[in-house]
Amino acid sequence: MRAEVAAAFEKVKARDPNQTEFLQAVEEVFDSLGPLFEKYPHYVKVLEAICEPERVIQFRVPWLDDKNKMQVNRGFRVQFNQAIGPYKGGLRFHPSVNLSIIKFLGFEQIFKNALTTLPMGGGKGGSDFDPKGKSDAEVMRFTQSFMTELSRYIGPDVDVPAGDIGVGGREIGYMYGQYKRMQGDHSGVLTGKGHGWGGSLIRPEATGFGCVYALKNCVDEFGISLEGKKVLISGSGNVAQYAAIKCKEFGAQVLTFSDSNGTIFEPNGFSDEQIQHVLDIKNNKRGRVADYKSSTVQFLQGTRPWGVAAADVALPCATQNEISKEDAENLIKAGVKYIFEGANMPSTPEAIEVFKGNKAVFFPAKAANAGGVAVSGLEMAQNSARYFWTREEVDNKLKTIMESIWKACSETAKELGHEGDYQLGANCAGFKIVADAMIAQGYVL
Known part of the structure; x- marks a missing residue:
């Protein structure tokens, strides 16, 4: 960290020394901002205000x-x-x-x-x-x-x-x-x-769909197809469910779902009907993934999905800090090249270091799971206008927003000399938008 950034972070820690998750989130953003401040030093003055x-x-x-x-x-x-x-x-x-x-x-x-x-x-x-x-x-x-x-x-x-x-x-x-x-x-x-x-329409599906749309923008840019790619998904709630559905639409194989009791693993991937079975258990019966039954399923009690099988993509969609350093190492050993965060801050800082150190594509939560709040914003617009858009209209707007988020993260990282560091790109792009507004409105001098 630059001296000014380190001093701002020490002040945050002094005020809230026991707020572990909050400090982790602040440090994760601050660690990325050095290249932005090198190019635009006036943004440093926003730091203290933006984290209070x-x-x-x-x-x-x-x-x-x-x-x-x-x-x-x-x-x-x-x-x-x-x-x-x-x-x-x-x-x-x-x-x-x-x-x-x-x-x-x-x-x-x-x-x-x-x-x-x-x-x-x-x-x-x-x-x-x-x-x-x-x-x-x-x-x-x-x-x-x-x-x-x-x-x-x-x-x-x-x-x-x-x-x-x-x-x-x-x-x-x-x-x-x-x-x-x-x-x-x-x-x-x-x-x-x-x-x-x-x-x-599309609001329940938006976070999961948006995460996979971001993934699709990534592989399209690299000239790679999702067809046949093996995907590990954690969680079995709203985000995990719709991420799985959208992965299947793009031809990928979804291998896992999980909850706090363990992981269900289908070696040949969940079929469309089996995914609907998971949705019925979780949404209608309010049950656990262990209630899912098939002739091929393996229930791994007390286990998270990371490293249970060879895979190409990991979509952590459960909760914060669910991927540890050891989990990240297991994912790399399993062949995972793309980690797109469906949950909020699901990877620990040590896990992120493993991903980036092994040249995996790591797309952070604030970018990858923004589809949910994006469609919430579209819902606000429809409420203000007393109007409804069709499913297709909302879905197309969501696709456009996720494409713009992918481009903003990718291009900002490149502009700041860190091409391929999408975590840095996301933090700097988002920070710059908010900082410009705060400075213009006199929040900081």
Whole structure:
């Protein structure tokens, strides 16, 4: 790091020494910015402001379980940066949620949203509530209580939350219903809504589809086909499911899905029907990947997908820091050449060093999984216009946005003398957009 960058990072660490995930996210961005500051030194002055949230909100969420017993969870919303538009970012419901995780996600969201070129600032929120094992009635009571408090701080031109881990269509629906009851209007205050009541087509598929569209842009540039390529996917939620579907459309073989209990591995790849079986288990039955059955499947208990078989592509779509240095080494040994991050920050810094040191194509989350927030931005536009685009129209816009993100990362890295370093390209391209807006608006002198 340059001296000014190192000093800024030390100040962040001194303020929040125990926020491990947040510090990891800040350091990952700061480590990439040296070449940008060499060429444009005036951007250094933005550092201190850009890594301090504009607003941090924490609140309690009381709710009654099915035994009529009071439960209390913590709720969070971090409104990080609104230089280029209203705060925009998902809500995560998971027992691991704390302020450090929400700040890391919000910080990443600033640059991810900037890369889409849509007018969206960065924010994130959530709760340590766990929807797993809860009845629909319990989820509804919790989400209504959560929204009762959150509603004070959001609005269609202020802050527009969406879904994330643990927050799908059911949770968005309950929260939106509560917001409407309280505010008395039908506005685009949440994205990820159902089609027919304000939602956009392609929104559920967008993150997974977008990740694979980015991969397709990459291999097209290299003159390589996805036909027959073997793909390891982690996770079995929304992102993993639709990444698998899109991989199959391009002729690739999807070998794995996973959850916290282990990995299911189909040696010959999942068929279209088998992928639909996984979707049914996870979306309708709310089961585990171990419930998936076939004559050829192998269930690897307590194992992640990395290195279970020879492969060409890895799409980590589960959660942060799921790929360790050892996992990365296993992926390289397995022949993986392309790592496109569907989850938020799924690779540890040590894993990223392994990928880049072995000349693998590493495309970071803030670029690879930006398709979700891109279509959220398109949903906001449709809500403002009181209009719906067709599935084909939204999908074409998503393809165009992911192509522009790939080009921005590739060309920025090349411009700064680091061709092929897409992590550096993504960080510098996103940072530059936000920094220009902050300087122009007088956020920094």
